[in-house]
Amino acid sequence: MENILSNSDFSEGLHLWQPNSCHAFVAAEGSGYHYGVRPHSGSSYAVLTHRTQSWQGLEQDITEKVTLGTEYFIAAYVRVHGEVHEPVGVQATLKFEDESSSTNYLSIARILASQERWEKMEGSFNLTTLPRRIVFYFEGPPPGVDLLIDSVTISYKEVKVPSKVETIIKNPHFEDGLKNWSGRGCNICRHEFTAYGNVRPLNGSYFASATGRVHNWNGIQQEITGRVQRKVLYEISSAVRIFGSASDTEVRATLWVQEHGRERYVGLAKNQASDKQWTHLKGKFLLHAPFSKAVIFIEGPPAGIDILVDGLVLSPARKLQAAPCPKIENVIYGANLLHNSAFTRGLAGWSPMGSCRLSIQTEAPHMLSSILRGRASQQHILATNRTDVWMGPSQVITDKLRLHVTYRVSAWVRAGSGGHGRHHVNVCLAVDNQWVNGGQVEADGDQWYEIKGAFKLEKQPSKVTAYVQGPPPGVDLRVMDLQIYPVDRKARFEYLKEKTDKVRQRDIVLKFQGSNAVNLLGSSVRIQQTENSFPFGSCIARHNIENEDLAEFFVKNFNWAVFENELKWYHTEAEQGRLNYKDSDELLEFCEKHKIQVRGHCLFWEVEDSVQPWVRSLQGHHLMAAIQNRLQSLLSRYKGRFRHHDVNNEMLHGSFYEDRLGRDIRAYMFREAHKLDPSAVLFVNDYNVEDGCDTKSTPEKFVEQVVDLQERGAPVGGIGVQGHISNPVGEIICDSLDKLAILGLPIWITELDVAAENEHLRADDLEVFLREAFAHPAVGGIILWGFWEMFMFREHAHLVDADGTINEAGRRYLALKQEWLTRVNGNVNHQGEFKFRGYHGSYTVEVDTPSGKVARSFVVDKDSRVQVITLNI
Numbered sequence: 001m002e003n004i005l006s007n008s009d010f011s012e013g014l015h016l017w018q019p020n021s022c023h024a025f026v027a028a029e030g031s032g033y034h035y036g037v038r039p040h041s042g043s044s045y046a047v048l049t050h051r052t053q054s055w056q057g058l059e060q061d062i063t064e065k066v067t068l069g070t071e072y073f074i075a076a077y078v079r080v081h082g083e084v085h086e087p088v089g090v091q092a093t094l095k096f097e098d099e100s101s102s103t104n105y106l107s108i109a110r111i112l113a114s115q116e117r118w119e120k121m122e123g124s125f126n127l128t129t130l131p132r133r134i135v136f137y138f139e140g141p142p143p144g145v146d147l148l149i150d151s152v153t154i155s156y157k158e159v160k161v162p163s164k165v166e167t168i169i170k171n172p173h174f175e176d177g178l179k180n181w182s183g184r185g186c187n188i189c190r191h192e193f194t195a196y197g198n199v200r201p202l203n204g205s206y207f208a209s210a211t212g213r214v215h216n217w218n219g220i221q222q223e224i225t226g227r228v229q230r231k232v233l234y235e236i237s238s239a240v241r242i243f244g245s246a247s248d249t250e251v252r253a254t255l256w257v258q259e260h261g262r263e264r265y266v267g268l269a270k271n272q273a274s275d276k277q278w279t280h281l282k283g284k285f286l287l288h289a290p291f292s293k294a295v296i297f298i299e300g301p302p303a304g305i306d307i308l309v310d311g312l313v314l315s316p317a318r319k320l321q322a323a324p325c326p327k328i329e330n331v332i333y334g335a336n337l338l339h340n341s342a343f344t345r346g347l348a349g350w351s352p353m354g355s356c357r358l359s360i361q362t363e364a365p366h367m368l369s370s371i372l373r374g375r376a377s378q379q380h381i382l383a384t385n386r387t388d389v390w391m392g393p394s395q396v397i398t399d400k401l402r403l404h405v406t407y408r409v410s411a412w413v414r415a416g417s418g419g420h421g422r423h424h425v426n427v428c429l430a431v432d433n434q435w436v437n438g439g440q441v442e443a444d445g446d447q448w449y450e451i452k453g454a455f456k457l458e459k460q461p462s463k464v465t466a467y468v469q470g471p472p473p474g475v476d477l478r479v480m481d482l483q484i485y486p487v488d489r490k491a492r493f494e495y496l497k498e499k500t501d502k503v504r505q506r507d508i509v510l511k512f513q514g515s516n517a518v519n520l521l522g523s524s525v526r527i528q529q530t531e532n533s534f535p536f537g538s539c540i541a542r543h544n545i546e547n548e549d550l551a552e553f554f555v556k557n558f559n560w561a562v563f564e565n566e567l568k569w570y571h572t573e574a575e576q577g578r579l580n581y582k583d584s585d586e587l588l589e590f591c592e593k594h595k596i597q598v599r600g601h602c603l604f605w606e607v608e609d610s611v612q613p614w615v616r617s618l619q620g621h622h623l624m625a626a627i628q629n630r631l632q633s634l635l636s637r638y639k640g641r642f643r644h645h646d647v648n649n650e651m652l653h654g655s656f657y658e659d660r661l662g663r664d665i666r667a668y669m670f671r672e673a674h675k676l677d678p679s680a681v682l683f684v685n686d687y688n689v690e691d692g693c694d695t696k697s698t699p700e701k702f703v704e705q706v707v708d709l710q711e712r713g714a715p716v717g718g719i720g721v722q723g724h725i726s727n728p729v730g731e732i733i734c735d736s737l738d739k740l741a742i743l744g745l746p747i748w749i750t751e752l753d754v755a756a757e758n759e760h761l762r763a764d765d766l767e768v769f770l771r772e773a774f775a776h777p778a779v780g781g782i783i784l785w786g787f788w789e790m791f792m793f794r795e796h797a798h799l800v801d802a803d804g805t806i807n808e809a810g811r812r813y814l815a816l817k818q819e820w821l822t823r824v825n826g827n828v829n830h831q832g833e834f835k836f837r838g839y840h841g842s843y844t845v846e847v848d849t850p851s852g853k854v855a856r857s858f859v860v861d862k863d864s865r866v867q868v869i870t871l872n873i
Contacts, residue, residue, distance in 0.1 A: 003153045004065040004072070005136075010044045010150075020137055022056040023049050027148075037148065040077040040118040045150035052143050059095075059137030062154065066134060068202060071126045074109050076152040077118040078138070082145035086351065087112035087463075090147065091140040092123060097133040104131075104276075110433050112463060113141070118150065120462045122432075128202060128239070128278040168227045168234075169296075173311040174206040184297045186218035187211045196308065202239045202278045207310040209243070214303045221297035224314070228294055230287045231547055233317040233790065233802035236268050239278045239310040242301055248272045251307060252300040253281045258293040264543065270300070278310060284317055286790045286802050289546030322807065325760035326404040333488035337400040337407075338466065341482055343379040353467040354391035356383045363480070368448065380412075380480035387473050390428075394467035397484065401457060401464055404761055406489070408729050409438035409453040411468065411482040416475040417445040423471035424695060427451050427482065430465040438466070438484070442695045448480065452692035452735070454487070454727040458757070489768060492730045499775040501837070504534065504820070507866045510834045510845065510858075514873040520828040524848045527834075529822040533841040533859075534774070535560040535597065535781030536817065539751070541791065542566055542583040545590050549804045550788050555594045557814065562599040562750070562783055563587055569604065569630055570612040576626075579633060588641060599750070599783065600642035602685065603634065604669060607654030616656075623660055627669070635676035646685040646720055646750070647673055651705060652697040653686065667712035674715045684709070685720030685750055690736045691728070699739035706743055719745050723752035724785070724794065728768040737776045746780035749773050753785045753797040754809075762796065763812035770816055849873060 006016045010026045017024070027034040028044035039045045048058055066072065078090045092109040109123025127134075136154065141147050170180040174190050181188060189209050193200045201207045210220045228234060240251045253268040269283030281298075298309055339349035343360050352358050361382045368378065383392045401407070415423040427438040439453020457464075468479045512520055537560025545551045554561075565571045566583040573579055591598050604627070605611060618626055635645075647669050648657065657665045670682050688694035689702050702719070709716050719740055725733075740747055752769060756762035773779045787810070789798040799810030806814070822838035828847070829835075840862045846855045856871045 003155050004062060005060060005152055005154050008152045009042045010046050011042065014046065016060055017046065018059050019048060020056050020059050020139075021053070022051045024058060025049075034148075035081050037079070037081075040150045042151060045077075045148055048138075048147040048149070051141070051145065051147070054142055055139045057138040057140070057147055058149060059135050061133065062136050063132075063134045066127060066130075068127055068130060070156050071124055072154050072156050074121070074123045074125075074152075074154050076109075076121045076138075077150040078111065078113045078121055079115065079118050079148045080113045080141050080145050081115055081148065082141075084115060084142075084145055086354075087114045088142060088145060089113075089140045090119075090121065090138065092121060093137055093139055094125065095133075095135040095137065096131040097135075098131040110140070112430070112465075122462065128280075129200065129276075167313045167315050168224055169222060169312050169314045172313055173204040174208050175204065178208065181208065181220055181222055183210060184217065184219050184221040184295075184299070185215060186213045188220050196243050196306075199241070199243075199308065202310040204311065207308055210298070210307040210309070213301070213305065213307070216302055217299045218303075219297050219299040219307050220309055221295050222312075223293070223295045225291075225293050225295075228287065228314075230290060231549070231804075233284060233286050234314060235284045235317040236282065236296075236312070236314050238269075238281045238298065238312040240271075240273050240281055240298060241278050241308045241310075242273045242275050243306040243308060245275065245301070245305045248274045249301045249305065251279070251281065251298065253283060253296065253298055253312075255285060256293075256295045256297070257287060257289075257291045259289040259291045259543070259546070268296070273301075284790060284802075288543050288550065317802070319803065323758045323760075325808075326758065328402060328404055331402055331405055331486050333486050333491070336483045336485050337397050338395055338482055338484055343381055347381070350381060350393050350395055352383065352391065353394040353465070353469065354386070354388055356386045356391040358383055358393055361478070378480075380478050383468075383477040383479075386471070386475065386477065389472060390467075390469045391473075392468040392470075392477050393479055393482075394465050396463065396465050398461065398464045401461075402486070403457050403460060404758075406454055406456045406487045406727050406729060406765075407484050408487050408732070409451065409455065409484050411439070411451045412448045412480040413441065413443050413451060413468065414445050414448055414478040415443040415471045420445065420475070423475055425449070425451065425468065425470040425477065427453060427466070427468055429455060430463075430467065431457065431461045432463060437693055439692050440470075440695050441692075445476075452729075452732050454691070454729045454732065456727045456761075458761075487729055489730070489764070493767075493771060496730070496771045496775045500771070500820075503775055503777045505822070505837050505839050506860065506862065506864075507835070507837050508860055509866065509868045510836075511868060511870045512828065512832050512834075512847065512873045513870060518832075519850050520832055520847065520873065521830060523828045525826050525828060525834045526846045527822065527824045527836060527838070527843060528845075529839060529841055529843050530857075531559075531842045532817070532820050532839050533862075534820070534839075535748075535783075537561050537597075537599070537781065537783040538787050539564045539601075539783065539785050540587065542587050544788070544791060545587070547788075550800075551590075553787070553800060553804075555596070557817070558596065558784075560597045560599065560781060560783060561587075561591045562601045564786070567600055567634070568602060568610075569615070570610070572634065573630070574612060576614045581637060584638075588638070592641070597643050598641070599683075599748075600638070600645040600680065601750075602646035602649040603631065603673060604647065604657065605649040605654070606651045606656055606658070606666075607649070608656040610649075610654075611656050619660060623657075627657070627661075627665075628672070631669070631672050631676060635673060635680075639677045640679050642677075642680055644681045644683055644718065644748075645673060645677070646683050648684075650686050651684065652689075652701060664712055667709050667714035670709060670714035670716060681717035681746075682715055683718040683720045683748070683750075684716060685722065687722040687724055687751070689721050689740070690723060690733050691725050692732055692736075699736045702740060703743060706745070717745065718780070719743065719747045720750040721747060722785075723749045723769060723773075725752075725754055725769060726756075726765075728754065728765055728772070730768055730772045733769065733772045734776065737773075737778060741776075741778035745778075747776075747778045748780050749782040751785040751793075752782060753792060753794050755794045755797040757796045759808040762807075763809040766799075766809050767812050767816065770813070774816075774820065845871070847873060 251273040252270040255266040269281040422442040429436040439451040443449040754765040786792040787799040789802040
């Protein structure tokens with residue numbers, strides 16, 4: 001890593017540094033350190049004083065030291081001095097001056113700095129254009145506050161660039177004119193930097209433009225048939241910008257393929273592009289099915305806007321070595337990281353976030369829940385004079401946190417005084433410049449409400465502040481028993497194993513009869529479970545099953561399925577009256593062929609953005625007629641073939657149909673669906689129910705919704721908890737499931753995925769949810785929302801890499817499925833019986849008899865506590 005800054009440690013005084021409209025000097029060893037502050041490293045640091053504006057600071061010209069296409073990393077140590085009672089922002093900024101004398105600014109790093117210690121500021125940037133002049137400078141603290149700066153570096157890592165980039169694209173940088181390129185419904189041209197206001201190419205000497213565009217799909221394209229293969233992961237990179245609009249707009253790279261007589265569009269990459277600088281499109285794709293033709297093209301902006309393209313590189317993706325399992329040391333599980341959380345030492349350890357005022361209060365016993373009455377201290381912290389939503393009590397916990405550890409957050413809060421409505425309250429973490437939600441609840445002043453949440457840090461922060469916020473300005477906030485502590489997953493797993501045994505296994509008695517039975521006393525018995533009958537499934541798409549490896553993994557490791565998009569209304573009837581059931585028919589035939597049960601997802605979707613335009617245009621009886629046609633069309637076609645149907649997806653997060661047709665429309669959908677297909681179990685289905693992060697979808701609100709539907713005659717048969725979760729905590733998940741279970745309906749985890757870039761952490765998180773759900777008596781099945789890389793709703797959630805390699809998350813899933821199969825050996829007792837305890841499902845038994853080994857099969861169901869099975873030997 002090479003530092004491009006000169007005199008970065010101020011050992012040469014202020015040489016090459018300039019104060020920006022303020023005074024500056026260097027405090028050095030021998031001349032006395034200013035304010036008694038010693039340098040963070042080395043023997044000197046810079047002091048900026050007499051600052052009358054927040055933008056005043058210290059700068060250095062770096063015009064000749066930076067190049068295009070290189071990533072630069074900034075690091076510096078900063079602190080402040082003056083009349084400050086809380087940390088203040090310090091920012092590193094780049095100033096760009098171009099030929100037209102216009103000036104632009106780019107913030108590249110920011111941190112909260114204090115008087116007490118040096119804080120490390122870090123950031124990064126890369127340039128897509130080279131203006132006439134580039135100045136790097138520090139700014140930020142309020143006027144009158146001095147700024148101290150030490151050990152500044154702007155570094156970059158030398159990367160060996162191959163002399164020629166290997167790419168499937170022919171003439172990728174337009175050196176050979178427009179050969180191999182064509183316009184997709186528009187004109188294309190090649191340019192140097194003489195057009196479009198002297199736009200400079202980003203790489204090489206040329207760029208191309210797509211002009212005369214009358215549709216958003218118009219652009220520049222190249223046919224790549226014969227140069228790409230199925231089941232191979234490819235990565236794409238292209239630099240783009242627009243011309244003809246001052247507003248940013250989306251530019252996309254798309255692949256059109258022709259498969260088995262049908263055409264399909266595959267989104268490869270997208271980004272917001274402007275007319276001011278080049279933007280990079282980067283993405284990956286994988287094709288499952290055999291195809292006869294493939295064309296890649298750049299599209300996206302509205303008609304009339306030109307697309308500029310500076311090269312397109314397409315090549316097989318490099319297989320990256322998986323990161324190792326992180327080492328986690330010196331963690332004290334269950335110990336609260338927060339100092340003085342019971343407020344027995346007043347405000348020691350606590351400070352206000354913002355200009356609010358904090359005080360310690362004692363709560364009246366009648367205001368406390370039964371849980372809180374048992375606390376040794378009934379004191380709480382009160383935040384008043386709040387002038388912004390983010391103000392509240394805070395505490396710095398940087399040095400107490402460990403990377404890759406899941407922390408549970410809990411707190412009890414009240415907001416305002418009685419009679420003024422409920423307000424959102426969050427436990428938050430300020431992690432450098434990022435905001436992390438540690439849990440959320442709606443609270444008022446009439447009672448205490450519990451917040452539950454979790455978080456995990458993957459990168460080392462320079463500062464982490466935990467604080468409570470949320471109510472509007474002027475609303476007081478009370479906080480009691482705020483805790484942040486690392487979760488002991490191993491201890492939880494041991495408890496869950498015992499719980500699983502009680503919930504998922506039963507006592508079985510094998511009785512042997514027949515001519516050989518009298519001679520079986522003491523004979524060896526070997527029992528092997530071949531399949532657990534508990535539903536484990538995954539979503540799947542029509543084009544997925546064209547990949548033989550993916551299809552094999554799916555059939556081998558799942559016994560339930562749900563279609564990703566093929567049954568949704570916008571897929572089966574994208575245009576009014578033009579029905580398309582071809583994809584869902586073929587997927588259903590595939591599942592039935594392999595004896596895989598199927599959930600129907602979904603009849604309707606209450607979130608407006610997921611409703612196709614032609615349906616959104618309908619009102620009144622026209623919309624009602626469309627709903628009736630949808631129900632009749634799908635349910636009469638597939639009557640008896642789908643075991644479940646999600647009737648109206650995500651009703652806690654959307655209200656499209658209810659807003660237009662009244663509250664009873666939801667129950668009507670259930671009632672009509674039941675009439676048309678009485679055999680299907682009808683589900684509600686929603687997200688964020690299980691983790692305490694979303695006040696729209698608490699378990700209590702989900703229960704209220706189901707009760708309301710039932711009171712309106714809706715035959716709700718099941719509860720779908722999607723499970724798109726991060727940093728799962730077993731106790732929080734279990735608490736949510738317990739609250740839902742009060743309805744007495746089966747709960748299914750319908751769309752489970754957990755995301756973590758490190759596959760070992762992903763495996764740990766997946767295991768948490770799988771064990772918790774499998775051990776809960778109300779859970780009837782678990783459906784993953786995909787398993788193969790590139791075909792997941794969330795990135796870094798896959799169990800199988802694109803090339804078919806099973807990663808650590810996949811191995812963990814398969815290991816748990818093996819753990820939940822019963823294997824037992826023993827001997828026949830005096831009563832001619834063999835007793836054991838096992839999971840529900842299919843079994844084989846092998847018995848040694850005087851005539852030789854005899855094998856039989858049997859099934860363990862879940863109808864009674866003890867099952868007696870008679871086998872003829």
